[in-house]
Amino acid sequence: METTNRARIAELQKLLRKTGLDSLLVTSPSDRYYLTGFTGEAGVLLVEPRGLTLVTDGRFAVQAHQEARRLPVVLQSDGLYRTCGLVEGLRARKDGDELARMRKSAILASEVVESSIKLLKSGVSELEVAAEIEYQMRRRGASGPAFETIVAFGERAALPHARPTAKRLKKGELVVLDLGAILENYCSDLTRTVFFGKAPAKIRLWYGAVREAQAAAVACVAAGRTCGEVDAAARTVLAAHRLDQYFVHSTGHGLGLQVHEDPRLAKGQKTQLASGNVVTIEPGVYVAGVGGIRIEDDVAVHPGGREVLTSASRDFIEL
Amino acid sequence: METTNRARIAELQKLLRKTGLDSLLVTSPSDRYYLTGFTGEAGVLLVEPRGLTLVTDGRFAVQAHQEARRLPVVLQSDGLYRTCGLVEGLRARKDGDELARMRKSAILASEVVESSIKLLKSGVSELEVAAEIEYQMRRRGASGPAFETIVAFGERAALPHARPTAKRLKKGELVVLDLGAILENYCSDLTRTVFFGKAPAKIRLWYGAVREAQAAAVACVAAGRTCGEVDAAARTVLAAHRLDQYFVHSTGHGLGLQVHEDPRLAKGQKTQLASGNVVTIEPGVYVAGVGGIRIEDDVAVHPGGREVLTSASRDFIEL
Numbered sequence: 001m002e003t004t005n006r007a008r009i010a011e012l013q014k015l016l017r018k019t020g021l022d023s024l025l026v027t028s029p030s031d032r033y034y035l036t037g038f039t040g041e042a043g044v045l046l047v048e049p050r051g052l053t054l055v056t057d058g059r060f061a062v063q064a065h066q067e068a069r070r071l072p073v074v075l076q077s078d079g080l081y082r083t084c085g086l087v088e089g090l091r092a093r094k095d096g097d098e099l100a101r102m103r104k105s106a107i108l109a110s111e112v113v114e115s116s117i118k119l120l121k122s123g124v125s126e127l128e129v130a131a132e133i134e135y136q137m138r139r140r141g142a143s144g145p146a147f148e149t150i151v152a153f154g155e156r157a158a159l160p161h162a163r164p165t166a167k168r169l170k171k172g173e174l175v176v177l178d179l180g181a182i183l184e185n186y187c188s189d190l191t192r193t194v195f196f197g198k199a200p201a202k203i204r205l206w207y208g209a210v211r212e213a214q215a216a217a218v219a220c221v222a223a224g225r226t227c228g229e230v231d232a233a234a235r236t237v238l239a240a241h242r243l244d245q246y247f248v249h250s251t252g253h254g255l256g257l258q259v260h261e262d263p264r265l266a267k268g269q270k271t272q273l274a275s276g277n278v279v280t281i282e283p284g285v286y287v288a289g290v291g292g293i294r295i296e297d298d299v300a301v302h303p304g305g306r307e308v309l310t311s312a313s314r315d316f317i318e319l
Numbered sequence: 320m321e322t323t324n325r326a327r328i329a330e331l332q333k334l335l336r337k338t339g340l341d342s343l344l345v346t347s348p349s350d351r352y353y354l355t356g357f358t359g360e361a362g363v364l365l366v367e368p369r370g371l372t373l374v375t376d377g378r379f380a381v382q383a384h385q386e387a388r389r390l391p392v393v394l395q396s397d398g399l400y401r402t403c404g405l406v407e408g409l410r411a412r413k414d415g416d417e418l419a420r421m422r423k424s425a426i427l428a429s430e431v432v433e434s435s436i437k438l439l440k441s442g443v444s445e446l447e448v449a450a451e452i453e454y455q456m457r458r459r460g461a462s463g464p465a466f467e468t469i470v471a472f473g474e475r476a477a478l479p480h481a482r483p484t485a486k487r488l489k490k491g492e493l494v495v496l497d498l499g500a501i502l503e504n505y506c507s508d509l510t511r512t513v514f515f516g517k518a519p520a521k522i523r524l525w526y527g528a529v530r531e532a533q534a535a536a537v538a539c540v541a542a543g544r545t546c547g548e549v550d551a552a553a554r555t556v557l558a559a560h561r562l563d564q565y566f567v568h569s570t571g572h573g574l575g576l577q578v579h580e581d582p583r584l585a586k587g588q589k590t591q592l593a594s595g596n597v598v599t600i601e602p603g604v605y606v607a608g609v610g611g612i613r614i615e616d617d618v619a620v621h622p623g624g625r626e627v628l629t630s631a632s633r634d635f636i637e638l
Contacts, residue, residue: 034576
């Protein structure tokens with residue numbers, strides 16, 4: 001560091017002693033540069049009455065040494081590596097109280113999806129159905145939706161994450177409803193697909209394949225199984241129906257205080273499921289120009305078994 | 320805290336001891352809730368191998384006590400109050416090295432504004448002039464503009480913070496150029512207003528009034544004067560011309576590593592100027608439907624005097 005930097009730090013330390021502060025964590029890049037001369041993009045400076053430490057990461061180690069010689073530098077990479085996922089790991093295994101809340105949240109979502117299917121009439125818009133779904137959640141005690149509710153009609157159902165629009169429902173269209181509630185701080189996540197009208201044979205076949213794939217993946221959920229095995233269970237069924245190329249996302253994800261948590265159920269994932277995990281199982285097929293079909297449930301892993309928390313019917317519904 | 324929270328914290332502390340970490344600062348709201356039950360919007364949790372502290376602010380003190388009984392809580396308000404402005408206060412008084420850099424940055428901006436006035440021709444767009452200004456800064460060694468360059472033609476000059484558009488210059492329009500460079504990490508900030516064509520008498524009168532107001536405020540800059548007095552010096556001159564209602568912002572601001580720093584030169588401000596301060600002096604008048612006129616210079620406060628760092632001519636220019 002330059003003499004001017006040293007003088008500025010000395011003056012600041014004098015102020016700390018005068019005000020009786022133990023330390024000051026300087027997070028402003030301008031303040032950090034002013035005090036040390038270090039111009040790196042990442043880093044915080046810990047100023048103590050008789051101490052000084054720059055915390056930055058490996059990308060800036062050489063630069064910190066060059067720009068601020070004799071400034072003590074701690075690299076956060078080591079600490080970061082060791083802290084990453086520490087609390088997330090604990091959160092992935094739900095205890096009895098958490099499972100009780102998640103059960104209630106899943107049942108609430110199941111009731112709401114069943115009631116919202118009754119709203120599907122010619123001319124209703126995606127936005128109207130989404131608004132009604134979120135209203136029904138709140139009426140049943142949810143603090144709000146766990147994510148922006150998906151309501152997709154017809155060709156729009158081919159978008160796995162369609163945002164509701166002013167599009168109005170007409171005969172002969174698929175309807176995907178993907179919704180979740182936050183109840184007592186815990187999330188649910190549920191998808192059902194129905195057909196508005198009399199479905200063509202191809203749609204019935206696709207629905208049957210997705211339902212079979214979803215059931216196979218649910219049956220695969222058990223402590224000790226890897227996440228990749230659960231994902232493969234769904235994919236194998238769809239491949240037998242020559243539909244695996246239309247399954248464009250992973251099979252599921254952990255669920256809890258947040259809607260996406262560990263573990264992730266994706267291709268090749270070696271992480272083993274453990275009792276206390278709660279995961280979604282949500283395979284789907286998406287065909288541009290036609291629509292999409294997805295069935296999603298929330299499943300808890302128990303010692304020696306599993307529990308499907310969501311209860312809405314998975315039968316193919318034609319309205 | 321509930322028994323479950325205590326158990327989770329104990330497990331996390333065991334992990335900390337195992338990994339040899341001194342402490343973990345939990346910033347995720349979900350993690351914080353999971354570990355303590357506290358649902359407040361603000362707060363971080365410091366977990367140590369044998370310690371636990373929630374840091375939050377006064378708004379959540381009662382809630383933290385209710386939701387997480389016996390959790391040690393530290394309110395940051397006291398610390399915040401004492402740390403606020405500590406480094407900013409030091410930064411407001413520039414030393415010799417900083418003043419040398421600010422002088423260079425101000426001269427660079429002065430050269431650029433003078434060269435950019437030569438670009439003003441019928442049909443040139445605001446965006447073209449802004450692009451050329453920023454290119455000229457870089458060519459002269461600046462690391463970049465200190466803020467998004469303002470180029471405003473005609474009626475658009477009535478917007479003090481106009482962003483450059485595709486609008487093309489035509490005869491009979493005011494042109495406001497407000498630009499600043501970052502040179503060796505220090506900012507300049509400079510505004511000049513010219514007229515494209517032969518100016519009507521009213522515009523000449525207004526320009527004369529703004530120039531007189533700016534000179535009065537610059538002359539008022541001295542160690543010991545309050546920021547409010549400097550602001551009043553500009554306002555008094557404009558009031559004598561019955562133009563004070565068109566001066567819609569404050570007279571200036573501190574300048575240094577950032578383009579807006581302490582002190583602020585606004586109405587009624589009691590802060591006293593001190594030697595080492597560098598401030599902008601930038602009164603203006605803005606008339607909707609007609610345009611605006613602003614003149615801005617950077618001024619350093621010296622013991623027993625002042626130094627205007629920016630050098631571009633303030634004479635009224637008709638092109």
